[in-house]
Amino acid sequence: MSFKLAIVGRPNVGKSTLFNRLVGKRLALVDDQPGVTRDLREGEARLGDLTFTVIDTAGLEEADPESLPGRMRALTERAVDMADACLFLLDARAGVTPQDEVFADILRRRNGRVILGVNKAEGAQGEAGVLEAWRLGLGEPIGLSAEHGEGMGDLYAALEPLVAEHAARELDAPRPDRPIQLAVVGRPNAGKSTLVNAILGEDRLLTGPEAGITRDAISVNVSWGGTDFRIFDTAGMRKKARVVSKLEKLSVSDGLRAVRFAEVVVLLVDAQNPFETQDLRIADLAEREGRAVVVAVNKWDLVEDKNRRLRELREQFARLLPQLKGAPLVAVSAIQGKGLDKLRQAVLDAHEVWNARISTSQLNQWLREQTEAHPPPAPGGRRIKLRYMTQIKSRPPSFLAFCQRADEMPESYTRFLINGLRRDFGLEGTPIRLTYRKGE
Ligand code: GDP
Ligand code: GDP
Numbered sequence: 001m002s003f004k005l006a007i008v009g010r011p012n013v014g015k016s017t018l019f020n021r022l023v024g025k026r027l028a029l030v031d032d033q034p035g036v037t038r039d040l041r042e043g044e045a046r047l048g049d050l051t052f053t054v055i056d057t058a059g060l061e062e063a064d065p066e067s068l069p070g071r072m073r074a075l076t077e078r079a080v081d082m083a084d085a086c087l088f089l090l091d092a093r094a095g096v097t098p099q100d101e102v103f104a105d106i107l108r109r110r111n112g113r114v115i116l117g118v119n120k121a122e123g124a125q126g127e128a129g130v131l132e133a134w135r136l137g138l139g140e141p142i143g144l145s146a147e148h149g150e151g152m153g154d155l156y157a158a159l160e161p162l163v164a165e166h167a168a169r170e171l172d173a174p175r176p177d178r179p180i181q182l183a184v185v186g187r188p189n190a191g192k193s194t195l196v197n198a199i200l201g202e203d204r205l206l207t208g209p210e211a212g213i214t215r216d217a218i219s220v221n222v223s224w225g226g227t228d229f230r231i232f233d234t235a236g237m238r239k240k241a242r243v244v245s246k247l248e249k250l251s252v253s254d255g256l257r258a259v260r261f262a263e264v265v266v267l268l269v270d271a272q273n274p275f276e277t278q279d280l281r282i283a284d285l286a287e288r289e290g291r292a293v294v295v296a297v298n299k300w301d302l303v304e305d306k307n308r309r310l311r312e313l314r315e316q317f318a319r320l321l322p323q324l325k326g327a328p329l330v331a332v333s334a335i336q337g338k339g340l341d342k343l344r345q346a347v348l349d350a351h352e353v354w355n356a357r358i359s360t361s362q363l364n365q366w367l368r369e370q371t372e373a374h375p376p377p378a379p380g381g382r383r384i385k386l387r388y389m390t391q392i393k394s395r396p397p398s399f400l401a402f403c404q405r406a407d408e409m410p411e412s413y414t415r416f417l418i419n420g421l422r423r424d425f426g427l428e429g430t431p432i433r434l435t436y437r438k439g440e
Helices: 015-023 070-082 098-110 124-136 152-171 192-200 235-241 244-261 277-288 306-320 340-354 360-373 411-424
Strands: 004-008 041-047 050-056 085-091 114-119 180-185 219-224 227-232 264-270 292-298 329-331 386-393 398-403 433-438
Touching (some): 004 015, 004 070, 015 041, 015 050, 015 085, 015 114, 041 152, 050 152, 070 098, 085 152, 114 124, 114 152, 152 386, 180 192, 192 219, 192 264, 192 292, 244 277, 264 277, 264 340, 277 292, 292 340, 306 329, 329 340, 360 386, 360 411
Parallel strands (some): 004 085, 180 227, 180 264, 264 292, 398 433
Antiparallel strands (some): 041 050
16 A cells, blocks of 8 residues: 555645645546545655655635534544645645644644645745744644645655655565464474474474485475465474484574574473473574564373463463563474464464554554553653654564653653553564654
């Protein structure tokens, strides 16, 4: 989906004129859902080498200029929610009017990305209007003349990073035609080869005399329950073809490599002695590399009191690996082929969550609620303000928040937000990244 820019502002500031300039004759689609959305025009815009979709909220000329009727407010809000960014237009000749303030307020509360454009800025008269717009607190105003095509370079400069960021995000989108890349990692003897063989449904993985043939293979493709997977080889899977003395060295570097290749990492631990240093190290690595993680507890057939053991394991896991909070823990018996359906489902869920995308409007609605209920701290008596949040990529879900004093944001508040994102958007089994950018 191409980047969407909504042009908003009160009637007569020049929204349609600008829309027409950007779209030219390329007016492509008018949202044709009868009745509901016909007030919003969409067109394919071009500005320099940028192409994007522009949404026009004009067509409200009949609106009472002194107030902002509900319909107009609703239309603007809808456009803001549909768009990746808004171009808020003012009229340089009119200065900042009370009605502009109402729009500014909507935009501030929706917390969307706003480019502030001051139209009709051609000639000396326009300058004062552009300066005056600073007071809206929506960043640097750009002087424009939609009619004469002035200020388009500045508009380009403001839009370009937003469009580029959007394009980067699209590139990053999941590719459904590709198999899910899975690594099964864990200490030697956890049962990795047995598990992978159980998934493959045949004893094909580096056991027996043919081991030599396949030992250099990095991965194996398999359709598991109707989904294509590529399972990455790890030391445990290869050791049978190797001399034992090389085992330890291999287990570290191969584990690393498998984690880097993988989208989802299955950390296989032995139910009798799980979560030893090596397990923790691999789990931590997977988290730092930003992989989705599923913990599989193997040799479940040997466990006596299964319910109690599961509780114990969950507690241990939460205590020892807080960075993987919420990651699923599944009991399996590789040797008996039990628990594999649950494991597969957990892997699919983790993969989906790892690819998750949350809309900017949902995020900002959420951010507002969070910061109202639980405001950020106020070091030195001045409250840190979080203005806006957007998901910059998935795989794993990564968020960017605009914040005036990012350096002063304490780790604990970041953790609070990450835990909240995980809880409220169901992002379990994946690392979550949150970074700040200094905004106005
Ligand atoms: P909208 O209601 O916001 O869509 O505004 P329009 O695009 O219909 O423009 C309203 C009026 O402002 C029209 O008469 C336009 O010709 C005029 N206008 C638009 N852009 C400019 C501009 O850059 N400079 C000047 N002087 N007038 C403009
Ligand atoms: P790897 O080093 O992680 O690849 O582990 P292997 O797959 O070679 O398994 C190590 C040992 O554990 C072998 O003797 C397996 O038969 C045994 N094993 C693997 N999975 C299970 C299981 O689910 N239950 C039991 N009881 N033993 C298992």
